[in-house]
Amino acid sequence: MTEITFREAITRGLEEAIEADESVFIMGEDIGEYGGAYSVTKGFIEKYGEKRIKDTPISEAAFVGAGVGAASAGLRPVVELMSISFSLVAFDQIVNMAANLRYMSGGQIKVPMVIRAPTGAGVQLGATHSQSFETWLSEVPGMYCACPSNPADALGLLRTAIKSDNPVIFAEHSHLYGSRGDVPEDYYEIPFGEARIDRVGSDLTLVSYGYGVHILREAADAMAEDGIDAEIVDLRSLSPIDYPTVVASVQKTGRAVMLDTARRNGGAMAEIVSEVQERVMDWLDGPIVRVGAKDVPWPYNRGLEQDILPNAEDVVAAAMRVITF
Amino acid sequence: MEQTEKPRITATGLVRPVSNGPAPVSQSNNGFDASRVPVLSESLDDSELFRMYRLMLLIRRFEETCGQHYSLGNIRGFLHLYIGQEATGIGAITPLEARDYIVTHYRDHGHAIARGLDTNRIMAEMFGKNTGLSKGKGGSMHIFDAPQRFMGGHAIVGAQLPLAAGIALAQQYMETDVVTMVFFGDGATNQGTFHETLNLASVWQLPVIFFMENNLYGMGSAVGRVRHRGSDFSDAMGAYDVDVVSVDGMDVLAVREATQAAIDQVRAHGSPIFIEAKTFRFVGHSFADPGDQYRDRSEVDLWRRRDPLVTYPKRLLEYGVVTESDLDDLSASVDAEIEAAVEFAMNSPNPDMSEAFDDVYA
The missing domain is CATH 3.40.50.970 (Thiamin diphosphate (ThDP)-binding fold, Pyr/PP domains)
Known part of the structure; x- marks a missing residue:
């Protein structure tokens, strides 16, 4: 390495x-x-x-x-x-x-x-x-x-x-x-449509991709301090989407929060939540909740932009909604 | 970048009088230079002159037949007929070699036939059958035959221009002498891709022929209503330092001569050329358009008097290239080919529903 x-x-x-x-x-x-x-x-x-x-x-x-x-x-x-x-x-x-x-x-x-x-x-x-x-x-x-x-x-x-x-x-x-x-030193390829379990956990599943995974890690660390054991799924590709890995994780934990760094409305997670709930409804202990950027154009002002962007606190808040459902 | 010296092309300079035969007769003049008297080329033998007429007639009958089958509901979607523009397509495409690429717009059946693609499979595509060139997934506007280097049939106006530049870029990259010819209409000149691609082709000196079929109307909009300077493209290429050749698109031999010279130049020097052929569609923009809302009957009639399906065989007769009996035989043979194509299309199966999921990914 x-x-x-x-x-x-x-x-x-x-x-x-x-x-x-x-x-x-x-x-x-x-x-x-x-x-x-x-x-x-x-x-x-x-x-x-x-x-x-x-x-x-x-x-x-x-x-x-x-x-x-x-x-x-x-x-x-x-x-x-x-x-x-x-x-x-x-x-x-x-x-x-x-x-x-x-x-x-x-x-x-x-x-x-x-x-x-x-x-x-x-x-x-x-x-x-x-x-x-x-x-x-x-x-x-x-x-x-x-x-x-x-x-x-x-x-x-x-x-x-x-x-x-x-x-x-x-x-x-x-x-x-x-x-x-x-x-890794040795040559390897990663096929599309193969998600990666970034962190193994048992209480709820967090799903995102790209920079979103880093936000999820921060959220998972924060939740761990409260004794909540989150699993993180890094999709790695949005097309195709590795539904089997996401579904298996949600079946295991019974709960899921999905994060878009794009706008929440019409984001990639809207599609994934919809598909996953069709497949795992019987396993769910609460709604699958989406977190994403707020539904406005991106503002210049730093304070405004940071407010629009989703962050780890938003993910934790969403997780708590699911856990306390 | 250092520019190599290259000859400038003029259409008139390429039309050479034949040494034998009677003096050619000028056709009626729709704003074209009357001094440019149409003549037969020395470089084309009789069989090629005849083959060009056969293809021209094949396009006309193919298009008329498509119109009939559209009315019968056998062909659906949009149907844009090439009737009236045949001399342009034939004159432009017949001088290309098999290794050259063609990229075109949605009024593409004429080009497909001019390229010599299988009439059965073009017709089957019109009918949406799985024996069609695009297996029934493309339709009238998306005719492809990659082995023949016929790269579509593109239905967003002007979108095919960058694609052609890329194919030409690949030729430059692989150091071939293959020419890429891209067709577009007057309407496409108002798209951003037109400017972007001409600039790109000029900056990179790509071996591409920009072939504009100026039929004077972008759907229902006369070019003078929607383009600054209307039909005058003479200076439009100045900004890109691209040679401009203007040619009478109703005169198949003038188009062929000009295009042949352009092909030779592009093959030898690798830089882009712009050809403008003035032509006219005798019918509406698509089958849904009667074509009489935005242009006078008299204008259509004037152009119809220059119908290449009338003027060209007349010239072939005058020069003794063909006899009346040859023309009769040809007509029968073309009708038989079209009839066979329709039968092939009618008898071909629809795609199996499972085929909807094929060809999405390689």
Whole structure:
């Protein structure tokens, strides 16, 4: 095991792929000479050249669509959106081209393409730059959505993403880039749709993904002081969702709280709660409760933004509602 | 980036008079330069000239037949017919090689036929059958044949432009000499993807031909009502330093000559070219549109007088490429092909319900 940052894990995954496969190339805004808005691809253009590392104009629709075209013609592009908020400008290309192309061609075309995108709120960027559209994009059939919470998962999932013959949304919460964690020395991949039990517990199940897992850990620590033993399920991908693991955990504990770092209304957990309660109603000792960001646009002011964001206290409060039901 | 010297293309410069045969007769003039007299090409032999007419007639009859089966309820959804624009599609696609890529818009049956795709399987797709090119999952607007490098049939206006740029990028990356041709209408020029893709293709010098079929109406909106400078695209590409070729889209040989030159240039130099073919659909935007709400009958009639299905065979007769009896035989053979395609489509099974879940993921 080696301890590296989340950023270094993504960098390593990209470098491995570029070096192993001639058909892999990276494109996006300011990923080359600038080194990437979050420095993930720093030094890449010097090391791998302009053919493999392509700086694009600020034209999300064009370069996402060009990624789909390149993928459909046999390459394996890794396209970086500077923020998942900017996916809005390329939504048609992501949904109608990347995801729908295979189906509407009767399976004739494959689109082996990764769209990496920093996601999440919390750094006072206001309404346009703070969104978490992995929750929208994970609903679209024909593509996968991975959302790692730690360096080891980031590397394992990125390896799977780049090798996949399908389009993958790879959502990286911006709070995580500097976070550290152990990464195995030996090569490994993590398949999509395999959740991870982040913490074993018996009293209730906490479910989230990405940065949300870190909020759950804080909440679980707080609850442990009160003698409540929480289990944490890290989904690792929002498409597909590993229902068997979530269901097994909820059957064991009889209680669940699910956390979105995106808006609670229409968030990913709304779907998961609905599906899980259908499967485990007989095991439940209380309602499955969702926690998420409040249903307003993201404000700039720090106090307001922190108030909108879900935190560990919100999770504990929700847990208490379930436990005392 | 250093620019390599490349020839500039003009459509008129590419139309060469043939040395034998009578002097060609100019067609009626709808704002086109009358000095550009349509002539037969020296570079095309009689069999190719005849093949082009066969494909043209095949498109017309295919489209008319689709209209009938739409009325009968055998074809549903939206049906956008290519009637009137045949000379453009044939002139543009027949000079492409098998290794070249085509990306197009939702008015795509004509392009599919021009590419030589299996008429049975195109018709079966219209009927939603599982023998269709897209197994009945695409429909009229989403015709694909990847082995023939026919990459759709795209139904969001202008969305196909970035896709084509990406296919061209892959060719540049893999160092092939494959050309990618992308079709779009005048309406697509007002989409953001139009600007974005032209800029991208120019900055990266991508081997792509932007082929605009300017049929003067984006659905019901005359181009002059919705585009600053209307149909004048002459300076529009200046910002991207992309060569512009304007061609009479009703003259199949003019389109073919201009396109062939563009293909040669793109293949040799790898930089983008913009072709504008002025054409006209004789029918409505889709089968739901009678096509007479937003344009005068007289305008439609004027264009109908330049119907390539009338003018082109007339020229072939004048030049002795075909005889009346050849044309009769051809007509019968095309009818038989369409009839067989309909029969194939009618007799093909619907997709099994389980197939709804296939082809979502690779």
